[in-house]
Amino acid sequence: MLQIKSISKQYRVGDFTQKALDGVSLNLRDNEFVAILGPSGSGKTTLLNIIGGLDRYDDGDLVINGISTKQYKDRDWDSYRNHTIGFVFQSYNLIPHQTILSNVELALTISGVSKSQRRHRARRALKQVGLGEHINKKPNQLSGGQMQRVAIARALVNNPDIVLADEPTGALDSDTSVQIMNLLKEVAKDRLVVMVTHNPELAQQYATRIVELRDGSIRSDSDPFEVTGQQSGEPVHRTMGKAAMGFTTALSLSLNNLGTKKARTFLTSFAGSIGIIGIALIMSVSNGVNTYIDDIQRETMTSYPITIEEQSIDLSSLMSQSATAGGGEEGADHANDGIYPDDSSIQRASTLTTSISENNLTAFKEYLDDPDSEIHQYVGGNGIQYSYDVKFSAYTHDPDGTLVNTDGVTVGESASNDSMAAQMATSTPYSSSTSSMSMLTGETDENAAPSSFSEIMPGADEETLISQVVTDNYEVVDGAWPTGADEVVLVLNERNEIPLTTLYELGLLPASDYQTMMDQLNADEEVETTTDKLDYATALDQTITLIPACDQYVKDDSGHWRYIGDDADEITQLVDSGTGTSLRIVGVVKPVEDAQTTLLSPGIGYTRALTDDLIDHTDSSAIVTEQQADPDHSVLNGLEFSPADDAAKAQDARTYVASLDVSDKASMARSIMGSSMDSAQLAAMSEQQIADSFDQYLATAGDDVLVTIYDRYISTGTYDDNLAAFGVVSRDAPSAINIYTDSFEAKDGISQAIENYNASADENDKITYTDYVGLLMSSVTTIVNVISYVLIAFVSVSLVVSSIMIGIITYISVLERTKEIGILRAMGASKHNVSQVFNAETGIIGLCSGLLGVGLTVLLNFPINSILHYFMETDEVNAALSPVAGVVLVVLSVVLTLIGGIIPSRKAAKQDPATALRTE
Ligand code: ADP
Ligand code: MG
Numbered sequence: 001m002l003q004i005k006s007i008s009k010q011y012r013v014g015d016f017t018q019k020a021l022d023g024v025s026l027n028l029r030d031n032e033f034v035a036i037l038g039p040s041g042s043g044k045t046t047l048l049n050i051i052g053g054l055d056r057y058d059d060g061d062l063v064i065n066g067i068s069t070k071q072y073k074d075r076d077w078d079s080y081r082n083h084t085i086g087f088v089f090q091s092y093n094l095i096p097h098q099t100i101l102s103n104v105e106l107a108l109t110i111s112g113v114s115k116s117q118r119r120h121r122a123r124r125a126l127k128q129v130g131l132g133e134h135i136n137k138k139p140n141q142l143s144g145g146q147m148q149r150v151a152i153a154r155a156l157v158n159n160p161d162i163v164l165a166d167e168p169t170g171a172l173d174s175d176t177s178v179q180i181m182n183l184l185k186e187v188a189k190d191r192l193v194v195m196v197t198h199n200p201e202l203a204q205q206y207a208t209r210i211v212e213l214r215d216g217s218i219r220s221d222s223d224p225f226e227v228t229g230q231q232s233g234e235p236v237h238r239t240m241g242k243a244a245m246g247f248t249t250a251l252s253l254s255l256n257n258l259g260t261k262k263a264r265t266f267l268t269s270f271a272g273s274i275g276i277i278g279i280a281l282i283m284s285v286s287n288g289v290n291t292y293i294d295d296i297q298r299e300t301m302t303s304y305p306i307t308i309e310e311q312s313i314d315l316s317s318l319m320s321q322s323a324t325a326g327g328g329e330e331g332a333d334h335a336n337d338g339i340y341p342d343d344s345s346i347q348r349a350s351t352l353t354t355s356i357s358e359n360n361l362t363a364f365k366e367y368l369d370d371p372d373s374e375i376h377q378y379v380g381g382n383g384i385q386y387s388y389d390v391k392f393s394a395y396t397h398d399p400d401g402t403l404v405n406t407d408g409v410t411v412g413e414s415a416s417n418d419s420m421a422a423q424m425a426t427s428t429p430y431s432s433s434t435s436s437m438s439m440l441t442g443e444t445d446e447n448a449a450p451s452s453f454s455e456i457m458p459g460a461d462e463e464t465l466i467s468q469v470v471t472d473n474y475e476v477v478d479g480a481w482p483t484g485a486d487e488v489v490l491v492l493n494e495r496n497e498i499p500l501t502t503l504y505e506l507g508l509l510p511a512s513d514y515q516t517m518m519d520q521l522n523a524d525e526e527v528e529t530t531t532d533k534l535d536y537a538t539a540l541d542q543t544i545t546l547i548p549a550c551d552q553y554v555k556d557d558s559g560h561w562r563y564i565g566d567d568a569d570e571i572t573q574l575v576d577s578g579t580g581t582s583l584r585i586v587g588v589v590k591p592v593e594d595a596q597t598t599l600l601s602p603g604i605g606y607t608r609a610l611t612d613d614l615i616d617h618t619d620s621s622a623i624v625t626e627q628q629a630d631p632d633h634s635v636l637n638g639l640e641f642s643p644a645d646d647a648a649k650a651q652d653a654r655t656y657v658a659s660l661d662v663s664d665k666a667s668m669a670r671s672i673m674g675s676s677m678d679s680a681q682l683a684a685m686s687e688q689q690i691a692d693s694f695d696q697y698l699a700t701a702g703d704d705v706l707v708t709i710y711d712r713y714i715s716t717g718t719y720d721d722n723l724a725a726f727g728v729v730s731r732d733a734p735s736a737i738n739i740y741t742d743s744f745e746a747k748d749g750i751s752q753a754i755e756n757y758n759a760s761a762d763e764n765d766k767i768t769y770t771d772y773v774g775l776l777m778s779s780v781t782t783i784v785n786v787i788s789y790v791l792i793a794f795v796s797v798s799l800v801v802s803s804i805m806i807g808i809i810t811y812i813s814v815l816e817r818t819k820e821i822g823i824l825r826a827m828g829a830s831k832h833n834v835s836q837v838f839n840a841e842t843g844i845i846g847l848c849s850g851l852l853g854v855g856l857t858v859l860l861n862f863p864i865n866s867i868l869h870y871f872m873e874t875d876e877v878n879a880a881l882s883p884v885a886g887v888v889l890v891v892l893s894v895v896l897t898l899i900g901g902i903i904p905s906r907k908a909a910k911q912d913p914a915t916a917l918r919t920e
């Protein structure tokens with residue numbers, strides 16, 4: 001039972017107020033066919049909309065089954081329209097882009113009925129109105145009468161208590177009108193039907209009650225219904241149920257709608273995708289470039305580790321100090337009144353010496369060996385490599401059978417005779433940093449390994465003899481990689497070359513030719529060099545005899561050890577007797593064509609196994625054990641390392657000279673007295689005479705003379721000096737530490753870790769090193785990233801533009817679909833449902849834009865890569881959109897279009913359903 005209690009409704013348009021309903025009171029029975037008659041503009045539609053909950057009354061009350069609708073919330077109204085009311089409109093109001101079946105299903109869809117149920121009930125309703133055959137047609141494929149029957153089927157499908165029909169026959173011819181009226185009469189058998197019409201005959205013929213409306217007031221009522229207290233009964237609160245529409249429904253509505261405007265949807269998506277394409281392209285390219293840089297970094301870092309040496313020059317402090325010390329501006333400060341000293345060169349020299357620092361690598365190695373040290377997280381795949389200054393000499397025979405020392409000097413000769421030019425020619429271009437360091441510090445290392453020998457970088461773990469970086473970047477052109485201590489490889493450069501001098505040093509070319517060549521150089525003559533190639537087999541045939549430093553000392557009759565490394569005969573004897581280790585060249589290697597790093601310098605490469613063997617051999621050698629047994633006296637001359645006072649020194653000097661044989665004594669005398677005596681006079685004397693006169697001189701000499709002689713010619717050095725000369729190497733005290741990383745970031749991390757180490761270390765244990773690569777290149781990645789961000793910021797503008805565009809298009813769509821909104825609301829869709837429909841639409845467009853953009857980017861990357869390869873002259877820069885970035889961009893596109901659509905879809909939701917339905 002429906003009670004309309006003096007309801008008023010006014011429309012305000014500007015200043016003008018239109019009274020649509022003016023205190024209408026009407027009670028409707030649960031089962032009757034009411035026809036509302038009245039001229040146009042009399043308020044019939046307004047009354048019907050108020051009864052159907054599409055419009056709100058200003059005054060009065062609408063009581064449904066005893067419950068005042070004043071208490072109704074939006075939800076209740078939605079539910080009321082969905083479950084209790086069925087609407088039939090003059091203009092049918094079918095959704096044009098949906099099939100008839102879908103149109104009828106709509107009310108059920110909104111109430112959340114399952115799909116099969118929906119199908120079944122919609123078919124039944126369509127059959128009921130005689131349209132069983134046409135279910136898959138679109139509304140525009142039907143006649144007006146058929147459309148109105150669809151509308152009636154739609155109104156009935158929810159089996160509502162009330163059917164409201166607003167001029168259902170208004171647009172139909174009289175025959176069809178009769179059919180529709182019959183149908184409605186049928187419908188009215190078991191429910192309340194309220195029909196607005198201005199056709200009195202039809203009303204008379206079919207309706208059970210006629211209410212006449214004029215200017216918003218009831219003029220007559222053919223069958224008034226007086227509700228008495230008893231009749232009204234107890235108010236019954238019917239559960240309204242929930243009008244609910246799933247998101248899928250919203251989606252399918254929008255999909256269908258977009259399907260009718262494919263071209264526009266495509267163009268919109270395409271326009272929206274341009275911003276996405278822009279960003280995706282920038283991301284692809286910067287991704288490609290960054291990957292390339294990462295690769296380069298990894299490769300660079302394998303060849304440029306952070307190197308910490310025993311002695312290091314603090315280059316940065318050197319540069320900063322020399323910039324300030326004795327600068328030109330400072331000099332200008334002096335007044336023009338006298339002579340001022342310019343100490344800048346002294347200052348520079350001082351800076352140079354003070355910037356050389358000793359690193360305590362033993363303490364640092366302890367830190368590195370601690371697995372908890374923070375530095376380990378930054379260490380790359382090649383790990384930390386320790387270098388040890390093992391000391392040995394290596395000898396080999398040239399094709400003529402002459403014994404050659406691989407340090408570049410034929411056995412028994414001294415290099416010092418060579419002219420500057422010859423020395424320059426022979427000094428290897430790959431001089432290690434240690435040798436340049438010794439040039440700076442003035443220290444020489446006579447037993448040091450020959451410069452043409454270098455250790456092949458071992459793998460990061462103990463088992464791997466040769467690091468993968470080496471095997472990846474070098475190919476074996478003949479033979480194989482070494483597998484043990486006694487096997488070495490000959491390393492060529494990428495052009496299969498090896499320095500000529502190294503070939504002589506390794507005995508692969510005759511030493512006599514080298515001598516001729518040197519003679520020509522010294523005589524400033526034109527030098528003829530050989531450029532003939534050598535077979536790999538020649539190199540593989542070569543054997544090298546390695547003699548560790550400790551084995552270059554022999555114990556003589558006096559019980560002291562004597563150095564024989566500079567004695568040609570004794571060395572020849574040593575080599576021939578097979579004392580040393582025989583090294584076999586087992587392979588010839590060269591860098592691969594696109595080698596990223598050339599870790600090995602041309603010459604001989606030996607393995608870590610040899611280094612280990614040398615360390616162990618030296619530790620157990622007789623001279624070392626003897627020296628270690630008596631740390632106070634030098635095994636070389638039996639003298640004390642550090643005499644307590646001058647008397648002891650003088651005594652030591654006497655003992656020492658006494659122990660010398662005649663020729664040694666004579667040569668010592670020559671060097672001491674050479675300055676004071678006439679050289680011609682000296683030359684005339686025999687060795688015996690010189691020695692004798694020297695003895696005489698010493699016999700009368702005072703202690704001070706002897707102390708001077710001791711200090712200048714005898715001084716035994718220290719215990720450590722001796723051990724170092726014998727080649728003793730402690731595994732705890734590497735000569736250099738190389739820390740490999742995989743990226744600049746990791747390298748920065750290492751630098752930071754070393755800084756932290758220094759902060760907590762003792763003053764003497766602080767580590768200094770120069771980070772050359774870091775100085776040069778760390779900013780490259782940052783620059784690429786900054787450029788990418790700036791470009792993305794620019795392109796983002798186009799995303800904003802496309803979002804606005806999509807907002808506008810959604811707005812147009814809202815305008816276009818106003819009627820549909822009205823229909824949906826009339827069916828019981830809530831505001832939320834309506835906005836969902838439009839959100840679904842913008843979501844679909846956003847998704848299309850995103851997918852289109854990402855898809856096009858993937859396609860565009862092909863030509864872009866060709867262009868990049870052409871201009872960058874490398875195939876290694878590959879623009880590629882990462883899958884994550886792709887997904888993120890699609891999501892971004894959806895989110896942005898959703899944001900763009902928010903305002904229009906809100907507007908759609910707020911749309912007054914009654915007004916929406918009135919729009920044409
Ligand atoms: P009917 O259906 O009897 O022709 P309506 O109920 O549609 O009449 O309209 C009643 C009156 O209210 C008319 O004068 C009409 O102009 C006015 N009216 C209806 N809807 C609106 C509206 N949304 N805004 C302003 N005036 C309206
Ligand atoms: Mg009307």
